[in-house]
Amino acid sequence: MLKRLCLVLNFEQYSKLPSFKSSSYLPNLFFFLVFFFISPFIFTSQINNCSNLVAQQPLRTLRTSNHLLQNHDTNDFDLPPYVHQKLSYAYGRSSKPFSIETLPQILEKRAAEDGSRVLFTLHHEEKTLTYAMLREQASRLASILHHKIGIAKGDMIGLWSLNTANWIIVKLAADFLGAVLVTINPYYKVDELAYLVQKSQCKILFMPGEESVQLSYNNFTEVVQDESFLQQVSQTKLGHFFLIDGVRKQSKYGKYPVHTFEDFPVSQSYPPIDFYQDPDDPSCLMFTSGTTGKPKGALLSSFSMLNDCDFASDRLGLHDDTVKICCPLPFFHSYAFTHGLYTSLVRNHPVVVTDYKFDVRSVSESIKKYECTVFLSTPTMVIDLMAYIGSKGISLDSLSTLCLGGAVLDPDIVRQIKTKIPSVTTVLNGYGSTELSPATTLCSWNDDPEKIKSTVGRPLPYVEVKIVDPKTTKIMPHHEKGEIWVRGFNVMQKYFDDEEKTRESITSGGWYQTGDIGIMDEAGYLKIAGRIKEMLIRGGENIYPQEVENALMSHPAIKEAYVFGIPDERVGEEICTWISLDQNEPEVAPKEVREFLKGKLTYFKIPKHVFIVKEFPKLSTIKVSKLEMKKQTIEMLKDSNKS
Structure with a gap:
């Protein structure tokens, strides 16, 4: 009974229950007893829809099974967060409960109510997808996968492709089947792809075929036919390839x-899939780099991603029917996957996909042609867009909201955006990671402009954030730096097949240790001050130096290699390496080093600046100083620019 009452009063109210040590003992006792006994009757309709209270997720409170399918007005569900008076601890609140819907359930309802409504427009493919088309094609593919290829609920399905209409169909088919979608970076080469196939245990790999337009971005079919790849995956669970475009x-x-799709003619019918869809079941496996350079797979549920994008949309003020989202982001990233694909279905907002990958011309054309109102982007993409429309004299009058993520936002960029795109009234930045579904904090559409420029917002509803001393784990006072810890419904279930890394990242109390340094003010606004981990962020892409260093060291002429980032106005951080050469090997030039890496690493991991040195600055006789390398590099580049 007390647990039931706590759910209704919410976490903050529960913490303020009457104290029996106070002087007003009898009135408080009377108040408590009245609510204790009458709450079952007053709140019966709400209690019947409650989920179990999860110990590690104390703010996972009321859920309803159909609130997303009801017609909400434009009321702001977002409530001010609870913030501790002295310590850097806060959690978000909302007047809206959780949803326990799954995407297939939402899609079935939407298709029945408005099947002809266009939900996705693929500008580059000149295709549209309506609710009815999505339901029919996704459910059919799920049946084919199960009845003809033997893929079952809980199996891993690999998807290795750029942004296409069939990418969306495969994703939804996995949902109908109850399988786990493994999103794979489409630029991966032999060793990178082989590792993910092995680690994820995927049974089938969807990919582009011969003569696909996508082959101009990566040699997909050559990679999977490479002898080294086939040997590396020979003992894995992989059993099939499925071409989503091109020819066989x-x-x-x-x-x-x-x-191929042609193997299964539309005239042939298959029994429908009838698996129970549990919103807490694993739905997606997304890989994020680890400190060793090897990717770790964050296992996420439909519940976490669906509610994350729904609460974030409330924070953005996306309520009315005029919303149309422009998405140039790659689907395999958690940002586009959740806040592009999920948001479209959950919020009934049409999404325009601009191209196979980011192309500033396609973005400009898409916003102009389809009158997009919301732009999902990284700061780097916005910088490129402003430069492009400025040089071409293009106005994008339909845009009103920009949601930025993937990198720290320079406050000056906000001012530039509102100058060059005057119709934009809202520019919001947020913070999160793949492990957090992905959003954790976000500014609100009605926040003070200075807060929007200088912070990444406050915790989303039912998400706790605290700043701790990395050594003692004690919560820091307001305005003091510490490591950002997060707990809530949005935290991943685990790192797949990696219990050790899971234990290192998630405490016994359910707190995810981000490894990022942050500062929280007395209103719960968060600022990002740096990273404990050595990860670099270039144009929104996460890069770990160790992986690049390992690739460099595989060159026979390279003796030592150290990789670090230097500030860059456009991409945030540019990748730089200092290397020393083996005197017994032929010399190599920086250009040759970069060419060597092209066959081993995705393009954005290849250092722009390569310096060949004889020795490295050191803190002691055994430890090199990357900080000193960084300082010297910045000075050298400044001098070269002057000359």
Whole structure:
């Protein structure tokens, strides 16, 4: 009974229950007893919709099964967060409860009510997808995967492709089947792809075929037919390839059969999938780099991603029917995956996908042609867009809201945006990570402009954030730096097949240790002050130096290699490396080093600046100083620019 009452009163109210040590003992006792006994009757309708209270997620309170499918007005569900008076601890609040809907349930309802409504427009493919098309094609593919290929609920489905209409269909088919979608960076080469196939245990890999337009971005079909790749995956669970576009010229890649959509004619019917959809079941496996350079797979549920994007949309003020989202972001990233794909279905907002990958011309054309009102972007993309429309004299009058993520936002960029795109009234930045579904804090559409410029906002509803001393784990006072810890419904379930890394990242109390340094003020606004971990962020892409250093050290002429980031106005951080050469090997030039890395690393991981040195600055006789390398590099680049 007390647990039931706590759910209704909410976390903050529960913390303020009457104290029996106070002088007003009898009135307080009377108040408590009255609510204790009558709450079951007053709140019966709400209690019937409650989920179980999860110990590690204390703010996971009321859920309803159909609130997302009801017509809400434009009321702001967002409530001011609770913030501790002295310590850097806060949690978000909302008048809206959780949803326990799954995407197939929402899609079924939307298709029945308004099947002809266009939800996705693929500008580059000149395609549109309506609710009815999404339901029919996704459910059909799920049936094919299950009945003809043998993929079952809980199996891993790999998806290795750029942004296409069929990417969306495959994702929703996995949801209908109850399988786990493994999103894979489409620029991965042999070793990177082989590692993910092995680590994820995926049974089928969706990818572009021969003659696909996507082959101009990566040699997909050559990678999977490479002898090294086939050898590395020979002992894995991989059993099939499925081409999502292009043509099939071979029936097998190695020993693995190759399927296409044409193998399963529309005239042929298949029994429907009838698996129970639990919103807490794993839904997606997204890989994020680790400190060793090897990616770690964050296992996420539909519940976490769906509610994350719903609460974030409230924070953005996206309520009315005029919202149309422009998404140039890659689907395999958590940002686009959740706040592009999920948001479209959850909020019934049409999404325009601009191109296979980010192209500033396609973005400009899409916003102009389809009159997009919301732009999902990184700061780097916005900088490029402003430069492009400025040089071409283009106005984008339909845009009103920009939601930025993936990198720290320079306050000056906000001023530039509102000058060059005057119709934009709201520019919001947020903070999160793949492990956090991904949003954790976000500024609100009605926040003070100075807060929007200088912070990444406050915790989303039902998400706790605290700043702790990294050594003692004690909560820091307001305005003091410490590590950002997060607890709530949005925290990943675990790192897949990696119990050690999971224990290192998530405490026994359910707190995810981000490794980022932050500062919280007395109103709960968060500022990002740096990173404990060595991760670099270039144009929104996460890069770990160790992985690049390992690739460099595989060159026979390179003796030592150290990688670090230097500030860059456009991409945030540019990748730089200092290397020393083996005197017994032929010399190599910086250009040759970069060419060598192209066959081993995704393009954005390749250092822009390569310096060949004889020795490295050191803090002691055994430890090099990357900080000193960084300082010297910045000075050298300044001098070269002057000359």
